[in-house]
Amino acid sequence: MPGSAGPATRFPVRDQVGAAGAVMKEAASSLLETRGIIKEYRRRRVVDQVSLQVRSGKVVGLLGPNGAGKTTTFYSIVGFVRPDGGSIYLDGEDITGLPIHKRARKGITYLAQEPSIFKKLTVEENIRIVLEPLGLAKNEISNRIEELMVELKIEHLADNKGHALSGGERRRVEIMRALATRPRFILLDEPFAGVDPLSLADLQQIIRDLKKKGLGILISDHNVRETLQVCDFAYIMSNGQILTSGVAEDIIESEVARKMYLGANFTM
Template identity: 60%
Template sequence: PGEVVGLLGPNGAGKTTTFYMIVGLIWPDEGRIFLEGEDVSQCPMYIRARKGLNYLPQEPSVFRKLTVEENIMAILETLDIDENEGKRRLKELLGELDISHLAKAHAYSLSGGERRRVEITRALVTSPKYILLDEPFAGIDPLAVADIQRIIFKLKSKGIGVVISDHNVRETLSVCDRAYIVNEGTILVEGEPETIANSEIARKIYFGEDFAL
């Protein structure tokens, strides 16, 4: 935990499929899934979630007709806590990712960057050890990208392991401690961002020859 890892590659490389296998949406044909040394390959999604795994898909996962605070309370209410503790946690979570000012806003009115922040806040309700972010920088403006990058660093500082898959390569590598380039289900290159950026294989398969961090 406390490390940010990138999973990069062209469309169809197997990135989202890998995420699906990790969280238990689909079963691997071969190989096994380990979480902190424990084989969770046969565990259903809810068991993996209890063990600290959380997944944020690229598609919007907020309840559009609910307010921001109602979206977060919907997750808090699944926990075994009383009403006062729920309200305390809600206030804490809203403040943690600086969305207190959005508490009464309906989800359908949020910008792409604001929605991402709400989704990450909801993910934090269950105190995860690991968060998988699928295309967190897709469809948001440069200011929102920088905002999400700051949040990723905050997650890391809290000791949460983060795995990111995104086609915004520079933005992703700039927050990663290490990364993998995959294609057709195979790892082609792995290493620190500088190693990845200077890889001839990565340039040929994915980045293009003129790529630079």
């Protein structure tokens, strides 16, 4: 791509724990969970008694057809909407009533399906704009940007504008922005959407690397096969309810999952 090349040595690799890795060590025993959450819109129950768990160092999938209630469940966990019933807990603390910014401070972040980077800003500026409101010293901001760039292998894109990035590169930058605040849990909504096969494999590896460093990850994506390949556990959702759950093998063999979502001929 024109303009995609940048100074590969701008951010030299240093012998240190990356920004993401530093955070995840703190999250060794964390648990994020929903307990019977309910959400209704115009008397229609779009989320109906949904209970799920995400632990540190685990990747969990929330899968299902359009309109299943996955996004509303995500919104409830992050704090965009407040459930009409049930509760959300972080390490045993009821955070159901906390606003978004307080949940973020506790280590919960969300990566939306829609593009979230600023197209007219460079990659470095896109991450800097997230860090500056945190009140960090300038050198700490620069160090954190450097660590994240190296962590996600995009230091060569530092000076590229957002509009010049490929789908896979954009997704990497968006993940980098989400990691900048050093979360313990990240919710990924359609992380593989609009990404070519090679970049998709790279994103899968990034997710595996984040898992190894202790981050708890909840994924919703219509690329079922690719999502199950990185998941330790998954929930299948339809009409606002959890139909079944289990490891990938359990999901694939589930008659309910095949009938309501996967299809009879689905294979890995």
